[in-house]
Amino acid sequence: MLRRTLLTLLAGASIAAVVTAPALAQSDETGSLRLMTFGGDAQLKATQDAVARFNEKYPNVTVEVGIDSVSGGWGDFVSRVLQQYNAGQQYDVYHTAVETLQSFAARDMFLPLDDFIAANDTFADFDQRLFELTEYKGSTYFIPSTWNNIMVNYNRALFEEAGIEFPSREWTWEEFADIAQQLTVRDAGGNVTQFGYEVPSFFFGLMPWFFSNGTSPITEDWTASNMTDPKVKETLEYLYDLIHEYKVSPVPGQEGIENQFFAGQIAMISRGHWIVQNAISSELDMDVAVQPARESHNTVIGFGAYGISSKTASPELAEALVLELLSPETQQAEGELGGAVPGRRSAAETEGFLAFPPSAALYYETLPDTQAVPSPANFQEVDQIVMRYFTAMMTGEISIDDGIAQADQELTRSFQRIARITQ
Numbered sequence: 001m002l003r004r005t006l007l008t009l010l011a012g013a014s015i016a017a018v019v020t021a022p023a024l025a026q027s028d029e030t031g032s033l034r035l036m037t038f039g040g041d042a043q044l045k046a047t048q049d050a051v052a053r054f055n056e057k058y059p060n061v062t063v064e065v066g067i068d069s070v071s072g073g074w075g076d077f078v079s080r081v082l083q084q085y086n087a088g089q090q091y092d093v094y095h096t097a098v099e100t101l102q103s104f105a106a107r108d109m110f111l112p113l114d115d116f117i118a119a120n121d122t123f124a125d126f127d128q129r130l131f132e133l134t135e136y137k138g139s140t141y142f143i144p145s146t147w148n149n150i151m152v153n154y155n156r157a158l159f160e161e162a163g164i165e166f167p168s169r170e171w172t173w174e175e176f177a178d179i180a181q182q183l184t185v186r187d188a189g190g191n192v193t194q195f196g197y198e199v200p201s202f203f204f205g206l207m208p209w210f211f212s213n214g215t216s217p218i219t220e221d222w223t224a225s226n227m228t229d230p231k232v233k234e235t236l237e238y239l240y241d242l243i244h245e246y247k248v249s250p251v252p253g254q255e256g257i258e259n260q261f262f263a264g265q266i267a268m269i270s271r272g273h274w275i276v277q278n279a280i281s282s283e284l285d286m287d288v289a290v291q292p293a294r295e296s297h298n299t300v301i302g303f304g305a306y307g308i309s310s311k312t313a314s315p316e317l318a319e320a321l322v323l324e325l326l327s328p329e330t331q332q333a334e335g336e337l338g339g340a341v342p343g344r345r346s347a348a349e350t351e352g353f354l355a356f357p358p359s360a361a362l363y364y365e366t367l368p369d370t371q372a373v374p375s376p377a378n379f380q381e382v383d384q385i386v387m388r389y390f391t392a393m394m395t396g397e398i399s400i401d402d403g404i405a406q407a408d409q410e411l412t413r414s415f416q417r418i419a420r421i422t423q
Contacts, residue, residue: 030060031314033321037095038068038077038304042277042339046330047095054324061317066091073202074099075380085109085311092312093321095145098133098302099204102222102377105136106421110307112139116319125328125344133372134305145326146340147303148272149363149370150208151288152176153279158183158194158267167289169297173212173238176292180248183267192247197268198261199239201252201391203383204373205270207300210235211371214295217386218411222376223419225411227404235294236393236400243394252394272302273341273363280356287357290366301370304340378418385410 037047044067051063070077078100084090096104104110117123117131117140130144152167159166162182171179180196187193200206210216215231218224226232243249250257250266258275260266262282270291279286291299306325308318324330328344335342336352341363347353354360376382389407392398398406 026057028060029058029317031317032062032064033093033312033314033317034064034066034091035093035095035321035325036066036068036081036091038070038097039274039339040069042334042337043067043095045337046333046339047325049333050325050327050330051321053327053329054321057324058317058320063321070097073383075383078103078380081109082107090309090311092309092314092318093325094307094309095304095325096142096307097304098373099375099379099383101134101142101305101307102136102375103379104307105139105141106377106418109310110141111310111312111315112141113143113308114140117143120323122323122326125346127343127345127367129367130303130343133301133303142305142307143322143326144343145304145306146331146334146342147301148274148340149301149366150205150270150272150291150299151362151366152268152291153261153271153275153286153288153357154268155261155264155266156285156287158264166287167292169290171289171292173292173294177238177242177246177248180242180268181246184246184248192250194264195250195260195266196248197242198257198266198270199242199249199252199394200270201254201257201387201394203387204300204302206239206386206390207371207373208270208291208298209239211298211300212291212294212296216371216374217407218374218376218382222374224415225408227408227411233400233404236390236404240394240400244396253391274339276356277337277339287359288362289359290362290369296369297366298369298371299366300373301367302373303343376415376418377421378414381414381418382411385414 037043047065051065054063068077074097126144130147131140134140134142134144154167156166164179164182183196184192185194213231213235215229215235217227217232219226243251261269262278262284290297306322308315312318328347331342331344331347332350334340335347336350342348345364348364385407389403393400393403
C-alpha cells in the first residue's frame, strides 16, 4: 500500500505548522498537539492545509506536524513508533497504515473510536468496507483516510508503438505474460533496453499475484503461515518465469525502478494511485488496468488511517483535529494532488480526481475485488521474512521449494511468538 513507493523525505523529519489567529475565533481552548503523518509532498500539503483550517477553529492550540517517508517499509515504521512510546515521546495523533493496525491495537497503544465514529454522521460518506477493515477484536481503533489498491500501471504510448491493444477488463495471467514479452525490447546484442514489466519487490505490490490465484503467504485469518499451499508455489513459479524464462522483468531488488517506468524503459508496473503525481510531472501517457486473473481479478487494498494515542493528554482536541484531517476539503485535496484514493467517495468523483489517468474511475470500481493486505500483529516480521525469501528465490540464490520450506518455518515461529501477546 502505501509502502516504499512514497516520495523520499527524511524519515521522521518534523515540521512545525504555522499557527495564525483568525479574526473570528470559535474556541478559546488552549493546548498543543503532535501529529505524525506519512508520505510525500501531496500528503504534507493537504495535512498543513487541514491544520490551518483546524487553527481557524482552535487558534490557541499549537499543532506540531511530523512526517515520515516510510522509506524502509511499515515494519520499520512500527519499530520507530514503539521506540517513541517506550521513550515517552509519542505523538497524540498518528496517520498510519493498515499494515500497522494490529501491531498497535494489540499493544493497547490507541484509543477505541467506536463512540466517536457513531457520534459523527460525517463518516457516512466513507465506504463501510473501509471501517470493517480497521476493526480489531470487535473495536475500531483507526478511522480510514485514503487508500490504495494495486493496479497495473502501463505506458499507453509503448502499447501503441508495439501495436498492442490496451489491456481488457478480462485479461489473464497467460495474456499478461504474452503482452509483457511483446513489450520487451532488446538491442542487437540481446541486451534488454525496455522491459515489459517489473515483478514487484515489495510485500504490498506482490499480493495481487497471490490473491488473483486464490492464495496468500499467510492464512486468511492472518494467524499462521500458508506458504505450503500449492498455489503459493504456482504463483512464485509464474513470477520466476517472468524474470528468467520470458526475461520480461528486471531481477527484484534493483533501485530506481519507478524512474525507469517514468522514463519509458519499463512498460508496466504494479503500483497504486500514489504514483499519479510523478506520472503527470514526467508527462507520461499512463493509464491503469485491473489485475490479470488466474482464478479472479482480485487485488490488494491498503489504506491510511488516523488513530489517537492512548497516552494523549488532550483526547477531545485530538478528535477535533482528526475530524478536520478527514474533512471533505482535505479528502478532495489529497485525491487531486496525486496522493492516495480518498476515503470519501464524493472526493473521488470530482473532475480533478477523474482527470488522470484516463481510467481513474477504475480505482473505486474495483473496490469490491480487493482484499486487505495481510497485516497481522507481527507484520514487521512477516514482511521481512516473506520478502527476504522471495528475493532469494527470484534471484536464484535458493530454490523455490527450499525457500518455501524455510520461510514456512520462520513464519510459524513468528506467529507462535506473537500469539503470546495477542491471546
